Amino acid sequence: MRKTYTIFTLLVLVALALAACGTAAPAPSGGDTVTVVETVVVEVTSSAPVVVAPTGYGVTLKAVQERGKLVCGVNSQVPGFGYVDANGNFAGIDVDYCRALAAAIFGDASKVEFRPVTAAERFTALQSGEIDILSRNTTWSLVRDTELGGNFVHTTFYDGQGMMVPKDSGFTTLKDLDGGTICVQTGTTTELNLADVMAAEGVSYTPAVFEDADSTFAAYAEGRCDAVTTDKSGLVSRRSVLPDPAAHVIMDVTMSKEPLGPMVRHGDDQWFDIAQWTVFTLFSGEEFGLTSANVDDMRASATAPEVRRLLGLEGDLGLKLGLTNDWAYNIIKLVGNYEEIYNRNLGPDTPTYIPRGYNSLYTDGGLLYAPPFR
């Protein structure tokens, strides 16, 4: 017997260490089941390279350039943000951000591998170096900025948590949900906000917690819960794929601030800068009126100094980031500015239409504001 236990102990030790060491093995955390499901979705099934999480100034860009493609952790279940469309292509504003980053680095928006990660496994995937950047409607919070070993780049979508109920229930306030059951996804700030807000309002409820967005909304559609909660953008987007979208309403309550944006690993400031100024390029592109359609003309005729600097006609801003000088031009040319990305995924012509609200330029009364390009 004693021998058996020794072997057990050794096995446990080895297994633990294997699970934890920073290889590109599938994130050790998330439910195995879900990982399997999502692997099916991925079209890019390149053999997992042995990546040791790069840390230190400049290592990430170098690793990405040597690999020849960017590995971007995205959502695959939220239309408008990160989704696999009918043709099997990834689409959404978070996905387009990854394309913009790839355009900045390679001058080719297609040099990006999208890796779907669940809410629960996303931070581990980023920490371990399995992905270079996490762009998966992730809320910026202090714990995530510190303990989870990441840095939020910038908010790309200002959101707030909402609550969706069936129309015929007649519920309009959170108090109406007293004694009810609420579907929520695990591993999210939503789960925590729900507990906070309900405790503050003195409303008692039972959570029904699920592993991913699909099962959360499937259970809601079956009537398992009286309400379902997530970011308002997520509610709009998921409502569009419910069996009968018109039968559900989003309550007029905002339960929290949810600034969503991409996240990078601690320890590589150059990579952080590249990711951040890619966001600012998208904002400034809209501010300066640069679109994928007119950027070539603008490059030929632009006279405003800041536009010329942005497009790499003056100065060497791109080189300072460790990129080529036409990095911003490539972003606008190949992916578009913020407005184009927004309208493509969340605009009035899409099933996931969300009015721009806070997500307008500061000049239009919104919160999008880029520092000067100089």
Added chain:
Amino acid sequence: MQRDAQPQQTTIPFWRDERALKVLGQIIFVIIVLIIGALIFHNMRVGLAKQGITLSYSFFKNVSGFDIAETAFPYDRNSTYWQAFLIGLVNTVTVGSVGIVFSTILGVILGVARLSTNFIINRLAAFYLELIRNLSLLVFLIFWYLGVFLKLPRVQNAVIWPGDIILTNRGVGIPWGIPTASFPTFRLILLFGLILALIVFFALRAYSQRTGRAPLTLLWSILTLIVVGALGWLLLPEKPLIFDLPFVKGLNLSGGKILTPEFMALTSGLVLYTAAFIGEVVRAGIQSVSKGQSEAARALGLNGFQTLRLIVFPQALRVIIPPLTSQYLNLVKNSSLAIAVGYPDVFYVSNTIQNQTGRAVEMISLVMLTYLSISLLTSVLMNWYNQRIKLVER
């Protein structure tokens, strides 16, 4: 000449002594494994340190901030991560024990039915075993969750079965006892009944060993317990338990005991699945007892039931227990698939904790340790039982 050769053999150098080499080989192997383990562990520590992450379990005393649906003891968002973990652990143990009990009962029935001479029973059991054993458990669980328990009628159209069982897609409500003031006394009476039952058990066994007769030892002791319990129930001035019936209240079920769809899907899936395997184990065990044994028993004048109880079953048990242990272990480990149906077992809760705190290594190692402990405990108990019933060779 041979006499001269013998003393030389005792001075074989150790590198040619097979016994010494074997021990040496073992030692070298252990050292290699330890070195590899240490290297991997070191690699992990360095990798995490580079990102400013240190291993620590101190976060366990922090406020968790999330709610859990099924809590065995009071828990809310102000409770700590450690309490959340314990909730998960209790839920896992609950599912494991309920699952083991029911799958054993169903499995034995299936195993016996599989050997029945009645054509229909035999074929039905065979069909069930073959069907279930060849399904994937995950698919099976999701079927039970999405296909059965969530498809039950909504609360407004609840189905009420005789015995006040309410079926809805919010859960299954069953009547449940609520202890009253006299419950502690009743518990004492039950304890007394248990002691009495044990006395009856040992007395009957002594009687059986003395006379060679075979009374139904277990049956009589259980009867004793039941009679004492019933007397206590009737004689106490206040009923020790009042039966609380479930009813529909607003959005949800209330009263009685509400079994959530997640719990129902997980346990029914696990029970029906594991029972199929246990059925095969039981069938194999019974078939392993040679026909001569029952023929001899019949020749000695034992009737059919006695033959099964006294001759066949005790011998079959020796074959059944070791594979049965594996099935129990499988059931407990498979319960971690709870994550697929949203039941907050220890793996699920740990996953949430890990995600909210970012403590992947700590939580995964703890979960592994937890399953290891539960499994080792189960297998120690089963080994002890196996030791007791195994053939005593003289």
